[in-house]
Amino acid sequence: MLFIMLLAFLLVYDPIFGKMMFERFVRKxxxxxxxxxxxxxxxxxxxxxxxLLLFLAVWQYKVPLTELGLQKVPTFNLLDGNPLNAWISAIVLGLILLYGIVFVVNTLLFVWKPHYFEKIQKEIEEEGYTTYLLPTSTKEKCVWVFVSITAGVCEELLxxxxxxxxxxxLLDTQSVWISLILSSLIFxxxxxxxxxxxxxxxxxxxxxxxxxxxxTDSIIPGMILHTLIDLAGVFMMKSRKEKS
Known part of the structure; x- marks a missing residue:
């Protein structure tokens, strides 16, 4: 029952009520x-x-945490000798490395050459929702760090x-690709x-x-990368002075 409630939440709350909450926020x-x-x-x-609802369900149904990918050491599940799986693994891990390099370089550029982001900021301002959402004041940027960690951890778990x-x-299928496509569409x-x-x-x-x-057979790398992606929002908007 709890799993069904959680699935209903993901299918209904975010797409409908989450959108309504965002539109109310923009008006304010x-x-x-x-x-x-x-x-x-x-x-x-x-x-x-x-x-919290997820972990209540996990406790009620006695689901091992490893079934949710909560294990420290990645096992590189697709590196099993199959050429296709090996290529998928190499591409995914290569993208992780690439994003890590880009994130570090962008952080250094933001510190040493702030004008580097002026073009990016102009492009962002053309996308209304991003302009509304991203932090501009010091206080907002501090809270955004917790938003990023929350999104990285919670959205990966959910x-x-x-x-x-x-x-x-639920669908009585062993195909991970069906689950991958459906979960991505829900996201x-x-x-x-x-x-x-x-x-x-x-x-x-x-x-x-x-x-x-x-x-990786672990949700931890996704949590870390997701958090880093969202943390980039700290750099994206010009700072706004807060009224004293």
Missing amino acids: LIRNQTTRVSYYYETIAVLWGAV YRSFLMYYLPS GLAHTYQGVKGAMKATTLGMYFCLLYLV
Whole structure:
């Protein structure tokens, strides 16, 4: 029952009520620029609430945590001698390394050459939802760090660990690819507040995170990478001075 409630939450709350909550936030933000912090706290509370429900279900049904990918050491599950799986593993791990390098370089550029981000900031400002969502004040950026950690941990547990565990039994299938596609589509639906383009990007990113989970057999690398991706939001917008 708890698993069904959690699935209903992912299918209904984020795509419908989450979108309504974001639109309400935008209306408030237009009148009051300090609204972001409250919205951030709401987002954090909702995601951790859903994860609490997940762990209640895990406790009730006595599901081993390893079934959710909660293990420290990656096992590189797809590196099993199959040429296709080996290529998938190499591509996924290569993308991780590439993103790590890009993240470090961008961080250094932001510190030493802030004008490097001016073009990126202009492009972001053309996408309304991003302009509304990303932090601009010092306080917002501090809270955004906790938003990023929350999203990295909670969304990976909900959309990768839970769905990749529950969907095969729900659909009576052993195909990880069906679960991968469906969980990625559900992840995309959760980002419909970003518009069609944003939802498509989220779906693609969801597929990548699912592959990362399958390759390593651990959800931890996805949590770390997801958090780093969201943390990049700290660098994306020009700082706004807070009123004293």
